[in-house]
Amino acid sequence: MAVRPQHKNRGAAALQFLASWALPLGILVLWEIASRSGVLSTRLLPAPSAVAAAFWESLRNGTLLTHAAISTERALKGLIIGGGIGFALGILAGISRLVETVFDSSMQMLRNVPHLAIIPLVILWFGIGEEAKIFLVAIGTAFPLYLNTFHGIRTIDVRLIEMARVYGLGRLALFWRVILPGALPSVLVGLRFSLGIMWLTLIVAETISASSGIGYMTMNAREFLQTDIVVLGIIVYALLGKLADTITRLIEARALAWHPAYRLNATREATS
Amino acid sequence: MSEPASDLRLRKRASLQQAGAGETQLNVVQELIHRKQEERPVNGHAVLLNGLSKSFGDRRVLSELDLEIPAGQLLAIVGRSGCGKSTLLRLIAGLDRPTSGKISVAGTDVESLQSNVRLLFQDARLLPWHRVLGNVGIARTKGWRETAAAALADVGLADRANDWPAVLSGGQAQRVALARALVSRPSVLLLDEPFGALDALTRMEMHRLLECIWREHGFTTVLITHDVAEAVALADRVIVLRDGGIALDMPIDLPRPRREAADTSAVALQARILDEV
Numbered sequence: 001m002a003v004r005p006q007h008k009n010r011g012a013a014a015l016q017f018l019a020s021w022a023l024p025l026g027i028l029v030l031w032e033i034a035s036r037s038g039v040l041s042t043r044l045l046p047a048p049s050a051v052a053a054a055f056w057e058s059l060r061n062g063t064l065l066t067h068a069a070i071s072t073e074r075a076l077k078g079l080i081i082g083g084g085i086g087f088a089l090g091i092l093a094g095i096s097r098l099v100e101t102v103f104d105s106s107m108q109m110l111r112n113v114p115h116l117a118i119i120p121l122v123i124l125w126f127g128i129g130e131e132a133k134i135f136l137v138a139i140g141t142a143f144p145l146y147l148n149t150f151h152g153i154r155t156i157d158v159r160l161i162e163m164a165r166v167y168g169l170g171r172l173a174l175f176w177r178v179i180l181p182g183a184l185p186s187v188l189v190g191l192r193f194s195l196g197i198m199w200l201t202l203i204v205a206e207t208i209s210a211s212s213g214i215g216y217m218t219m220n221a222r223e224f225l226q227t228d229i230v231v232l233g234i235i236v237y238a239l240l241g242k243l244a245d246t247i248t249r250l251i252e253a254r255a256l257a258w259h260p261a262y263r264l265n266a267t268r269e270a271t272s
Numbered sequence: 273m274s275e276p277a278s279d280l281r282l283r284k285r286a287s288l289q290q291a292g293a294g295e296t297q298l299n300v301v302q303e304l305i306h307r308k309q310e311e312r313p314v315n316g317h318a319v320l321l322n323g324l325s326k327s328f329g330d331r332r333v334l335s336e337l338d339l340e341i342p343a344g345q346l347l348a349i350v351g352r353s354g355c356g357k358s359t360l361l362r363l364i365a366g367l368d369r370p371t372s373g374k375i376s377v378a379g380t381d382v383e384s385l386q387s388n389v390r391l392l393f394q395d396a397r398l399l400p401w402h403r404v405l406g407n408v409g410i411a412r413t414k415g416w417r418e419t420a421a422a423a424l425a426d427v428g429l430a431d432r433a434n435d436w437p438a439v440l441s442g443g444q445a446q447r448v449a450l451a452r453a454l455v456s457r458p459s460v461l462l463l464d465e466p467f468g469a470l471d472a473l474t475r476m477e478m479h480r481l482l483e484c485i486w487r488e489h490g491f492t493t494v495l496i497t498h499d500v501a502e503a504v505a506l507a508d509r510v511i512v513l514r515d516g517g518i519a520l521d522m523p524i525d526l527p528r529p530r531r532e533a534a535d536t537s538a539v540a541l542q543a544r545i546l547d548e549v
């Protein structure tokens with residue numbers, strides 16, 4: 001990557017900042033003009049100002065936060081159950097040949113099944129209650145964490161493990177001080193994949209059958225042609241996804257502080 | 273314990289003064305060295321190899337090797353790459369099992385990894401996710417922070433205790449690895465070409481440091497190297513390994529501390545070793 005010369009003053013930096021926002025802001029302005037002039041039907045796409053107004057209104061009467069809280073709760077429950085199982089299985093398969101032989105080929109086969117394909121079965125099993133949604137999220141999030149944890153443990157430098165043996169580390173110490181920290185970068189990559197799948201699964205699950213949550217809010221709004229609420233729901237999903245990603249980044253920067261590539265500002269310093 | 277430590281300090285100070293030395297100071301240093309050689313503590317254990325053989329499949333790497341390493345000796349093993357020197361070291365460390373024959377350290381047979389034997393690898397092998405101090409005290413024995421800090425001070429890196437290994441230079445990383453080996457006060461220290469990847473100046477520094485620490489602790493040392501000059505500069509005795517056996521076993525009776533700029537006797541010894549390699 002080419003190294004750009006450092007900016008000589010704040011003015012140039014501000015200009016660059018403005019330039020990077022010019023395109024999205026321009027689109028918003030054009031969109032607003034198109035809506036107001038009637039070129040763009042509000043039944044198809046609401047004006048940005050209408051979305052902002054809907055945001056303010058739903059925030060004021062509390063519906064947005066209630067739905068967002070319920071969605072987040074479902075997402076986290078599913079992640080903790082599914083991700084936890086995936087992580088634990090990944091570790092066991094990583095350190096034990098027996099567990100690997102028993103589980104790995106089955107896991108590799110199952111991970112290729114699109115988990116949303118089992119929605120009809122899930123509805124038969126659990127009805128349309130909370131369990132169905134949490135189950136779907138759990139299934140979706142288990143695989144990325146399993147695969148990346150397993151891979152992370154298997155790619156640990158064997159020379160470090162040999163060193164640890166020479167220096168008298170027992171099995172437990174070897175796990176806590178060498179294997180787990182060594183696998184952590186890969187585990188966190190898995191966590192980020194899982195978080196993406198978590199929101200995706202939840203959106204689908206909530207639009208099919210729910211009486212609360214952001215997905216329900218948007219589906220409900222569709223029936224009343226409230227396109228502003230639908231767009232708002234999409235934006236909220238985007239924000240929640242971004243929030244989850246930011247939290248993982250912070251965890252990475254803290255837990256992987258030893259790793260030159262993960263240090264905060266490291267990427268920025270390297271690219272600017 | 274306090275006696276050798278104060279001696280060490282005295283010697284360090286003396287060698288500092290030596291830099292701009294007059295003759296009298298030089299004499300002081302020489303005298304100190306002689307005293308030191310007589311009083312050198314021997315905390316090491318003798319290592320005995322008896323009819324040691326190791327094969328990988330059909331390939332016989334070591335055959336019927338007999339070797340006695342007296343306690344406290346600094347032995348250098350020289351040989352071409354692939355002559356089995358690393359294999360020999362791994363056998364002594366207990367990392368691998370011999371095909372036949374026996375190894376004993378301090379009279380006990382080596383069956384598995386030994387807690388009083390430490391191995392310094394070619395690469396430093398520091399855990400990147402522990403800070404320098406945590407790497408040195410890797411076994412986390414009781415009071416490890418203090419002992420690790422002391423070992424770091426011994427290798428001159430006390431001020432780097434809180435750094436990540438990723439920011440250390442190659443020489444610093446090897447010094448940390450050396451401190452990690454010293455923490456448990458081993459009676460046998462095995463070095464597998466630990467200075468091979470370092471630049472010439474850093475390597476000379478490491479030689480000084482190793483010699484200094486070895487003289488203070490008095491552990492038995494086996495140094496693997498392909499650098500004949502390094503072997504002559506450091507060792508009490510040099511062995512040349514060839515075709516799985518010992519081709520040359522030669523004592524090096526040069527006074528310590530030795531200077532890297534080799535004098536004529538050292539050059540003659542190097543030539544003899546090179547003939548055999």
